[in-house]
Amino acid sequence: MSGLALKGPYWVTVRQHRRALWTAxxxxxxxxxxxxxxxxxDSRVVGTDQxxxxxxxxxxxxxxxxxxxxxPLLVGAFVAGPMVARELESGTYKLALTQSVTPxxxxxxxxxxxxxxxxxxxxALMAVYALGLTRVAGDYQFTWDERGTxxxxxxxxVAYGLLAVAVGALVGxxxxxxxxxxAATGVVIGVVLLVLSVLRWDFLAVRTITxxxxxxxxxxxxxxxxxxxxxxxxxxxxxGWYCPEPLDENGVCRPDVDIAAQYVDYHPxxxxxxxxxxxxxxxxxxxxxxxxxAFRVLSRRHPS
Amino acid sequence: MSETAIEALxxxxxxxxxxxxALRDCSxxxxxxxxxxxxxxxxxxxxxxxxxxxxxxxxxxxxxxxPARTDLAYVAQDKPLHPQLTVADTxxxxxxxxxxxxxxxxxxxxxxxxxxxARVRRLSGGQRTRxxxxxxxxxxxxxxxxxxxxADLDPxxxxxxxxxxxxxxxxxxxxxxxxxxxxxxxxxxxxxxxxLDGGRIRLDGAIDDLLAAHTLVTGPVEDLAPHTVVESRTTxxxxxxxxxxxxxxxxxxxxxxxxxxxxxxxAHLRASKTADRTPEGASx
Numbered sequence: 001m002s003g004l005a006l007k008g009p010y011w012v013t014v015r016q017h018r019r020a021l022w023t024a025x026x027x028x029x030x031x032x033x034x035x036x037x038x039x040x041x042d043s044r045v046v047g048t049d050q051x052x053x054x055x056x057x058x059x060x061x062x063x064x065x066x067x068x069x070x071x072p073l074l075v076g077a078f079v080a081g082p083m084v085a086r087e088l089e090s091g092t093y094k095l096a097l098t099q100s101v102t103p104x105x106x107x108x109x110x111x112x113x114x115x116x117x118x119x120x121x122x123x124a125l126m127a128v129y130a131l132g133l134t135r136v137a138g139d140y141q142f143t144w145d146e147r148g149t150x151x152x153x154x155x156x157x158v159a160y161g162l163l164a165v166a167v168g169a170l171v172g173x174x175x176x177x178x179x180x181x182x183a184a185t186g187v188v189i190g191v192v193l194l195v196l197s198v199l200r201w202d203f204l205a206v207r208t209i210t211x212x213x214x215x216x217x218x219x220x221x222x223x224x225x226x227x228x229x230x231x232x233x234x235x236x237x238x239x240g241w242y243c244p245e246p247l248d249e250n251g252v253c254r255p256d257v258d259i260a261a262q263y264v265d266y267h268p269x270x271x272x273x274x275x276x277x278x279x280x281x282x283x284x285x286x287x288x289x290x291x292x293x294a295f296r297v298l299s300r301r302h303p304s
Numbered sequence: 305m306s307e308t309a310i311e312a313l314x315x316x317x318x319x320x321x322x323x324x325x326a327l328r329d330c331s332x333x334x335x336x337x338x339x340x341x342x343x344x345x346x347x348x349x350x351x352x353x354x355x356x357x358x359x360x361x362x363x364x365x366x367x368x369x370x371p372a373r374t375d376l377a378y379v380a381q382d383k384p385l386h387p388q389l390t391v392a393d394t395x396x397x398x399x400x401x402x403x404x405x406x407x408x409x410x411x412x413x414x415x416x417x418x419x420x421x422a423r424v425r426r427l428s429g430g431q432r433t434r435x436x437x438x439x440x441x442x443x444x445x446x447x448x449x450x451x452x453x454x455a456d457l458d459p460x461x462x463x464x465x466x467x468x469x470x471x472x473x474x475x476x477x478x479x480x481x482x483x484x485x486x487x488x489x490x491x492x493x494x495x496x497x498x499x500l501d502g503g504r505i506r507l508d509g510a511i512d513d514l515l516a517a518h519t520l521v522t523g524p525v526e527d528l529a530p531h532t533v534v535e536s537r538t539t540x541x542x543x544x545x546x547x548x549x550x551x552x553x554x555x556x557x558x559x560x561x562x563x564x565x566x567x568x569x570x571a572h573l574r575a576s577k578t579a580d581r582t583p584e585g586a587s588x
Contacts, residue, residue: 011400015393016386038539091384098358098378099443301362 009101009109013083017113020078024117034060035132042135054135061132062141065148068129068157069193071122076164076171076189076212079114081182084172103302104295109168112289118161126152138222144272147197154276159283164189166290172298191288196279201226202280206265213262216240223266233260251261307346309447309479310357314366317352326352328503330366334479334496336446338510341490342483343569344500350483351381353500354451357481370447374405377445381452383436387425391435393419397440399549410472411442429456433434436463441472448473450482491565501576511565516575517567521545523558535575539566546571 006014014021021041038060082225084107086092096106129152136142138244142149151157168185206226220226230238240262243253267275315330327349332370355361356368358378370376385394394413399406415438418431426434433456440448470493473480476517481498484490495512499507506516511556523527524542528536531554536545546563547554554560563571 008400008403012397015389019388091380091382092386093384094355094358094360094378094380095384095386096401097360098373098376099398099399100374100403100405102373204366282305302360304364 005183008115009106011098012096012111013109017083020082021117028121028128031064031125031128032131034205035064035128038134039132053247056141058134058136058139061129061136062148064129064132064159065146065152066140068148071157072160072164073186073189073194075118075161076112076168076185077084077182079110079165079168080172080175081168083110083114083177084169085176086178086180088176089178090172097302103117103298106171107295107298111165111294114165114168115162118165119158119276120160122158125159129153132206143222143224144269145267146163150272152274154272155280156276156283157263159280159287160189160193163192163283163290165286169294170290170297173294173296173301182261192283196282200275200279203275204267204271207268208265210261210263219264219266221268223268224263224271225292228264229262230259231261232258234258237263281294309338309370310334310370310481312357312366312368313367315353315356315363315367317349317356318362325364325503325541327356329529330497330503330505332505332508334481334498336479336565337477337498338442339473339480339494340482340496340498341494342498342500343490343509344483344485344506345573346485348484348485348500349503351451354481354483355380356507358449359449371445373400375446376449377440377443378449379436379440379451379453381455381527383429383456384441385424385431385432385435388423390421390423391415391427392420392569394435394439395423395442398442402411402443402548405444407442407444410444411438415440430458430461432458434465437469442467444476445478445545448478448480448482450480452483454484460490464547469543486576497565497569499572501573504576506576507569512570515562515565517549518563519547519554520552520561520563520567520581521547521551521558523556523560526556528554535571535578 035057038053042051042057045051045053087096097103101109106244132152133142133149144150144153149199151160157191164185166192167188171188172181175184203226207223209217209220210231217228229240230242232238236257242259244257246254248254311333314329315327316325317327318325326573329347330353338534342353343372346521354362355378357361357370358368358376359373360378386391386397389397395408395411398411415434419428419436424432425433436452437453440450447459450452454466469480474479482490482494497507497509497511498505509517518534522542522544525541528545528547532548532550534546534548536543538544543558
């Protein structure tokens with residue numbers, strides 16, 4: 001199929017990993033069939049979120065959210081293991097590096113192919129995710145800030161895919177053992193994902209609303225809850241459960257405790273894109289560093 | 305003399321600190337168009353030397369000067385090939401990775417006994433050797449580096465493939481370096497010799513010159529001075545020695561003959577073993 005227009009090392013890369021390419025296509029198709037089918041079933045019962053179709057769609061989209069987060073790990077493991085480390089482990093690099101192409105072109109053809117397929121697959125999966133999300137958007141666990149939903153509806157997922165390709169190229173060369181390189185790359189990408197999923201909510205300053213002590217304040221405008229509590233007359237923030245001993249005779253807080261107001265910190269939905277772009281920038285910068293390191297390792301070992 | 309195909313100067317390789325030298329102080333120059341036998345026992349450093357010549361390893365010391373990557377072909381000892389590709393795919397890979405110089409006809413001729421649709425994974429060792437050689441010859445290299453190429457072949461296939469290889473390289477004037485630890489495998493096909501042992505070069509030269517420069521001496525046990533003795537053995541009253549023809553013809557009560565290639569190699573290998581056991585720096 002796609003073998004016609006490809007030339008040189010690109011032809012070799014695609015030929016070597018045809019099965020993986022078919023698998024990527026099949027996964028996209030399967031996700032489309034599942035999400036499309038469940039959406040259709042859900043749309044037959046109108047006006048309720050409690051029918052079986054909706055429940056099943058929610059369950060399916062929940063799995064999809066999880067799968068989307070694991071996608072970069074899979075990409076990284078594949079590039080590190082079968083694409084790079086296996087060549088070094090099995091000795092086939094001796095074959096590739098004594099042909100007429102330079103080592104740099106040899107690695108570049110692998111990474112460009114992997115990168116292109118990763119971007120295409122990621123975008124296709126994001127489109128399918130968006131399709132399913134139209135029916136569950138805003139539901140519990142499918143708000144804009146949820147893990148999975150956040151990644152699959154912005155730009156960060158593509159960036160993580162590219163980071164995975166670059167880290168895979170570096171780790172695959174350093175570790176030179178297929179299985180170990182796969183595991184190590186998965187761990188590295190997983191750690192980056194985990195760390196940034198915590199840090200991303202510190203990129204932008206939270207907004208705060210305050211109000212009189214009483215029923216808990218609600219986060220406005222589909223915002224993301226960050227923190228809440230009480231405020232002293234001095235302005236000092238206290239946890240929401242703050243209540244100094246001794247309690248009054250009914251076992252509740254004494255009315256004379258020095259509390260002036262309560263507050264809620266939150267991210268408004270308008271923080272979505274700025275947060276996405278900052279995170280995408282950080283991930284792409286990390287990817288560029290890993291890529292640079294990968295080519296330096298290559299040229300130190302195999303001068304062209 | 306014709307131009308040099310490959311040249312090494314003080315070449316040395318050590319795989320990591322604390323490990324021994326795989327190759328030490330190697331200097332040689334191989335004239336273009338020669339077919340060079342790289343001979344030595346297992347672990348002598350033959351594979352290391354070939355991988356350095358192919359540019360796959362970086363020397364620890366010294367330099368090796370040879371043709372660019374585009375002009376050399378290398379077949380590693382384990383014949384690495386992509387197992388998931390078919391024979392036809394593998395040859396297409398050769399064409400794609402060597403644009404402008406690939407000769408599909410030569411390559412196809414070497415693998416004509418194989419099913420083009422067969423996956424490399426399913427091939428026998430000998431069949432893989434064929435595919436690897438086809439890939440190397442199809443590149444039409446100036447320098448062909450072959451690391452124990454015939455080890456997986458039965459005698460008939462070995463004879464046939466070696467014949468095809470030599471005919472093709474002779475026609476083009478390709479320089480060939482072919483390693484083996486079996487001395488007789490290469491006799492007759494090669495005109496140049498590099499003998500490696502313990503990571504050092506023990507003999508280097510055109511085979512005819514090397515043979516002409518030595519004399520095999522047999523006869524009574526007597527001092528052979530002023531001749532340079534490479535190696536000598538005595539069995540009872542009989543002396544057998546290989547001497548260098550430096551001090552003129554050997555005269556005395558001995559019988560002199562020209563040594564065979566095998567006698568020459570064995571004498572030098574035994575001599576290098578003895579030399580290694582008594583290093584110069586040993587305490588008195």
